Amino acid sequence: MTSSILRIDSSARGEGSISRDLADRIIARFPDATVITRDLAEGLPLINETWVGANFTPEADRSADQRATLALSDELIAELQAADTLVIGLPIYNFGVPATLKAWVDQVARAGVTFRYTEAGPEGLLTGKRAIVAVASGGTQAGSEMDFATGYIRQVLGFIGIADVEFITADQMALDPDAALKTAHDQIGALHVAA
Numbered sequence: 694m695t696s697s698i699l700r701i702d703s704s705a706r707g708e709g710s711i712s713r714d715l716a717d718r719i720i721a722r723f724p725d726a727t728v729i730t731r732d733l734a735e736g737l738p739l740i741n742e743t744w745v746g747a748n749f750t751p752e753a754d755r756s757a758d759q760r761a762t763l764a765l766s767d768e769l770i771a772e773l774q775a776a777d778t779l780v781i782g783l784p785i786y787n788f789g790v791p792a793t794l795k796a797w798v799d800q801v802a803r804a805g806v807t808f809r810y811t812e813a814g815p816e817g818l819l820t821g822k823r824a825i826v827a828v829a830s831g832g833t834q835a836g837s838e839m840d841f842a843t844g845y846i847r848q849v850l851g852f853i854g855i856a857d858v859e860f861i862t863a864d865q866m867a868l869d870p871d872a873a874l875k876t877a878h879d880q881i882g883a884l885h886v887a888a
Contacts, residue, residue, distance in 0.1 A: 698723060699776035700730045703794040704784045704829075707734070711863050711874075712782035715827035718881050719780050719861065729772055733793035738765065740799045748803060766800040773801055778823045779855065781846065785830035785864070789841045798849050807853040817854025824850050824858045825884065827877070835864040859884070 698720060704710040720728055738744075747759035748766075755763075773779070784791060790798075801807055808817050826846055833840050847858050861884075863877035 696726055697776045698726045698728045698778045698780055699772050700728055700780045700782075701794070701797065702730065702732045702734065702782045703791045703797070704782055705734055705791065705793075706784075710782070710784070711829035711866060712784045712827050715829065715861055715863060715877055715881065716780050716782040718878065719825050719827060719884065722881065722884055722886050723778070726778070729776065731769070731772060731797075733791070733797055736793050737796040737800060739796055766803065769797065769800050770803065770806055773807070773819060773853075776822065778825065779850075781824060781826045783826050783828045783842060783846060785828065785833045785835075785840065785842045788833055788839050790845055794846075802849065802853060815852060817852055817856075819854040820856075822855045822857070824855050826858065826860050828860055828862045828864060829866060830864040831867040832865060835860065835862040 700716055700720060702710075702713055702716060704712045707713070720726070740748075744762055744766075747755060747762040750756075750759055781794075783794065786792075789795075804810065807819055808815050810816075826843070828835050828843060830840075830842075833842075835843050843860055850856075850858050861877050861880045863873045866873045
């Protein structure tokens with residue numbers, strides 16, 4: 694049963710955003726859930742040498758400045774850890790994910806926190822969660838050779854332990870917007886919602 698949703702919006706558009714509208718419709722399927730929204734439209738700071746240095750310093754040895762450097766990352770990870778379900782609005786920009794969503798990934802994919810290295814390879818630490826990704830594109834067909842967004846987000850989520858990933862797709866909106874939206878709305882209607 695979904696009780697806590699983390700909603701991630703990454704569209705640069707507000708009004709008229711298809712991925713935002715689809716996310717609204719997905720969340721409406723879970724009327725009893727608590728929803729935390731993280732809107733990435735204004736961007737996130739990119740990781741830099743200072744951030745990397747702080748991240749690779751053992752937590753007990755971090756300076757106050759290093760803790761401050763990682764404070765936003767810690768907050769974003771706490772939102773992820775608290776959620777049962779992620780709803781991610783994913784417009785496809787130039788065949789890939791928006792830069793703001795990539796910046797979010799860089800902030801939350803942290804060794805020893807959201808994944809760890811083992812003798813058998815990396816292991817995600819955010820298991821038992823579900824992700825529903827609302828995809829919108831103008832010309833890119835989801836799942837095609839030119840789609841570098843959906844495979845990437847599936848890989849990233851799996852890497853941090855979230856293997857239950859579903860895609861709602863309103864793709865190729867420039868070609869037939871009515872058909873694309875009908876497909877997405879039908880997919881939303883078919884989502885499994887625990888009683």
